[in-house]
Amino acid sequence: MKTNARAVVIGGGVIGVSVAYHLAKYGWKDDVVLLEKHELTSGSTWMAAGNVSFFHGNYYGTQVNMKSIEIYKELEKATGQPAGWHTTGSIRTADNPGRMDELGYAYSMHQCLGLDVSYVTPEEMKKLHPYMEIDGLIGGLYWPDDGDVDPNSVTQAMAKGARQNGVEFNLHTRVTGIYQKSNGEWVVKTDKGDITCEHVVNAAGLWAPEVAKMVGLEIPSIAIAHTHILYEKIQAIDEAEGYLPLVRDPDKSIYLRQEMDSLILGMYEANGQQWKRNGVPWDYAQEELNPDLDNIADCIQAGIDRFPILGDTGFKHITAGPITYTPNGEPLVGPAAPLKNFYHACGYSFGITQAGGIGHYLAGWIMNGEPEIDLWPMDSRRYGSFANWAYNTEKIADTYARLYATIYPNEFRDAARPNRTSPIYEYQKQANAVFGDYYGWECPNYFPPKGEDGYEEPNWRRSNAFKHVGAECKHVMEKVGIIDLTRFAKTKISGPGAKAWLNHMTCQKVPEKDGRIALSPMLDHNGNFKTDMTVSRVNENEFFCVTASVGKKHDQHWMIENLPADGSVCMEDLTYQMGCLVLVGPKSRDVLAKVAYDDVSNEVFKFGTSKEIFVGRTKCRVNRMNYVGELGFEIFHPIEHQITLYQDLMNAGADFDIRLIGMHAMDSMRLEKGYLAWKSEMNVHHTPLETNVAWTVKMDKEFIGKTGLEKQKNQGIPRKLVCLVVDVKDSDAFGYNPIFAGEERVGMTSSGGYGHRVEKSIALGYVPPEHAKEGTRLGVEILGRKRSAVVAAMPLYDPKNEKMKS
Structure with missing residues (x-):
């Protein structure tokens, strides 16, 4: 066994083998080692059903699936070993309007990706799959290029390709410990010796949590017993020509595909049974679990109802495995925060579907330092410390049974909630708040009047929250409101090197004067958005930085990875020490003036400045800015004083009809102002030069991403962010909707919704510059239907920013 390598991949399932294969294929030949404690595929891969579909609820997840299919189709040619790929096509059914809306969104999103997908009627499904019972179905989608693959064959084919490129496979080799040396190198200890390496990939599948613990991390991954049934030979299928399409009936929580001369029925039963929740034994390998027929009886019956031929066929084999x-x-x-050069590739419940693609994309990420596509939906850093073992146990019990549930953009499930709350949570509840969970925080989405049902109906169209959100937006426009943004990620950067370091980290210039605030995007090495950040200068050696709550772990990890080694910069996480209440609306200054022990007039406290002042008895850092486009103040304060501060503000605001405002209203108002959202407008596929924050780019200094921006400027800006006003009555764009010029698809939305102050449906999106001129008529496809739209000047609301600066 080698004692040194560039990368060590832990885990010999289809994911780990794919990562090793692609690392070597793309250039790290003879410098990659894979460690597997038993045989290849002996964890979960061996028992996978092998379905491979384009369908995914997320745009970038779909791209990973697309890459997998591309790789599997060419794998035999690339490695000389059959991968067991069959192109069968697939059908996804719907038996209710909500499901059809979900499929409509998927259809539109897949148009953006150029996929071959079409609507099918129940009768057309019957022609594609003669053994289906179509009673109760109202429609579906059909992908002719979907298929299935043999899990063992595809793994062995990639393993052969990896060995051809010099990957060393060490089977029956168990990892016993991992530590990092002072020079940053990793040492992976095994029962057959140690390996020193630059990069470690945790692809240990069922044992990934145990491997993570070796480096001090807790990851949310638990095993559940999944079951699928192979039926006995069916004569009609044996005699048929070609392959039947895979059918997913998500409303019955089942899937069915052909396997040689028979059929496989898979299911996600209501009571998913967690297996070895305290950790999978190290000696487990390719061992079937005892199937619980009583637990899956409803799904078996659902399979017979949809495919009556199953009722006349016996079971050949029931496979149950973790x-x-x-x-x-x-x-x-992706990267495992807060570590450097340690990566995760685990937690997979659909590993065969994504193995080829994720091996390709993760290998590129490791080798190049940046991902080729935005993998945030599966980034391990999307979970913070709130996602502990107990949280995960509760959440997965709910998630497993709902893996085929209709996906709604406005649904927040109740499992493992509430988790983290602001101190004023009980006051928000008393105000009849309808909560959502954001990075583990309970945050009010909206406040219906007391006495009305505090529940938002999940919907792809405008929900029952619509009128209440509109009332909140109008209230902020006319009076004053409080938005709780305690969940903001807050970081103190200090030290003699703080200013120079921040100037290197962001394309914006760090404020030169105490008390000034700067919108400061951080970019990746290609010049694309890494994150959004506001920087307030406290003094020459101290800065207060605020980023999006959901990106906390991601953003702080990026900063940690880039900290200078000389100790000249100190970084302190203040997120859970400080709260943030945002006072907004034309009466906000009047409210603040009543309770602040300082002059908050426009002449003294100008827009874009930050001051430490007492608000009541609470010493706060007050930033005069906000995300909704009205006169307003972000009031950062010690978290233990939040209730007192809240009471002071509410008492002072009583004469001005102050009220609480939720997240839905804030998002509506930020769209009207054309403010960018992280991982919507600001992702790894776009630069500031393509947007309305190009002014933050200061090319007269050095910063991460400058070379990429210079290249883009020289080659020409390929696309521009536009604001579209869409002609639609009951549904709005959500993002990843195709944008058309005539019949030509020219772009894609990044986000959308309804602007209640301007009373227009709004979509933000990227199009080529020639289509970005004000007044250009375009089309936006929403839930599978093309809607007319026109490019509008941005921002739609208060275009001169007179309200914010008043």
Whole structure:
């Protein structure tokens, strides 16, 4: 066994083998080692059903699936070993309007990706799959290029390709410990010796949590017993020509595909049974679990109802085995915060579907330092410390049974909630708040009047929250409101090197004067958005930085990775020490003036400045800025004083009809102002030069990403962010909707919604510059239907920013 390598991949399932294969294929030949404690595929891969579909609820997840299919189709040619790929096509059914809306969104999103997908009627499904009972179905989608692959064959084919490129496979070799040396190198200890390496990939599947513990991390991944049934030979199928399409009937929580001369029925039963929740034994390998027929009886009957031929056929084999699941069913991929050169590729419940693609994309990420596509939906850093073992246990019990549930953009499940709350949570409840969970925080989405049902109906169209959100927006426009943004990620940067370092980290210039605030995007090495950040200068050697709550772990990890080694910069996480209440609306200054022990007039406290003042008895850092486009103040304060501060503000605001405002209203108002959202407008595929924050780029200094921006400027800006006013009555764009010029698809939305102050449906999106001129008529496809739209000047609301600066 080698004692040194560039990368060590832990885990010999289909994911780990794919990562090793692609690392070597793309250039790290003879410098990659894979460690597997038993045989290849002996964890979960051996028992996978092998379905491979383009369908995914997320745009970038779909791209990973697309890459997998591309790789599997060419794998035999690339390695000389059959991978067992069959192109069968697939059908996804719907038996209710909500499901059809979900499929409509998927259809539109897949148009952006150029996929071959079409609507099918129940009668057309019957022609594609003669053994289906179509009673109760109202429609579906059909992908002719979907298929299936043999899990063992595809793994062995990639393993052969990896060995051809010099990957060393060490089977029956168990990892016993991992530590990092002072020079940054990793040492992976095994029962057959140690390996020193630059990069470690945790692709240990069922044992990934145990491997993570070796480096001091807790990851949310638990095994659940998944079952699928192979039926006995069916004569009609044996005699048929070609392959039947895979059918997913998500409303019955089942899937069915052809396997040689028979059929396989898979299911996600209501009571998913967690297996070895305290850790999978190290000696487990390719061992079937005892199937619980009583637990899956409803799904078996659902299969017979949809495919009556199953009722006349016996079981040939029932396969039950453990598969890993995370709180939302998406895997854990990418850099493992706060570590450097340690990566996750685990938590997969659909590993065969994504193995080829994720091996390709993760290998590129490791080798190049940046991902080729935005993998945030599966980034392990999307979970913070709130996602502990107990949280995960509760969440997965709910998630497994809902893996085929209709995906709604406005649904927040109740499992493992409430988790983290602001101190004023009880006051928000008393105000009849309808909560959502954001990075573990309970945050009010909106406040219906007391006495009305505090529940938002999940919907792809405008929900029952619509009128209440509109009332909140109008209230902020006319009076004053409080938005709780305690969940903001807050970081103190200090030290003699703080200013120079921040100037290197952001394309914006760090404020030169105490008390000034700067919008300061951080970019990756290609010049694309890494994150959004506001920087307030406290003094020459201290800065207060605020980023999006959901990106806390991601953003702080990026900063940690880039800290200078000389100790000249100190970084302190203040997120859980400080709260933030945002006072907004034309009466906000009047409210603040009543309770602040300082002059808050426009002449003294100008827009874009930050001051430490007493608000009541609470010493706060007050930033005169906000995310909704009205006169307003972000009031950062010690978290233990939040209730007192809240009471002071509410008492002072009583004469001005102050009220609480939720997240839905804030998002509506930020769209009207054309403010960018992280991982919507600001992702790894776009630079500031393409947006309305190009003014933050200061090319007269050196910063991460400058070379990429210079290259883009020289080559020409390929696309521009535009604001579209869409002609639609009951549904709005959500992001990843195709944008058309005539019949030509020219772009894609990044986000959308309804602007209640301007009373227009709004979509933000990227199009080529020639289509970005004000007044250009375009089309936006929403839920599978093209809607007319026109490019509008941005921002739609208060275009001269007179309200904010008043």
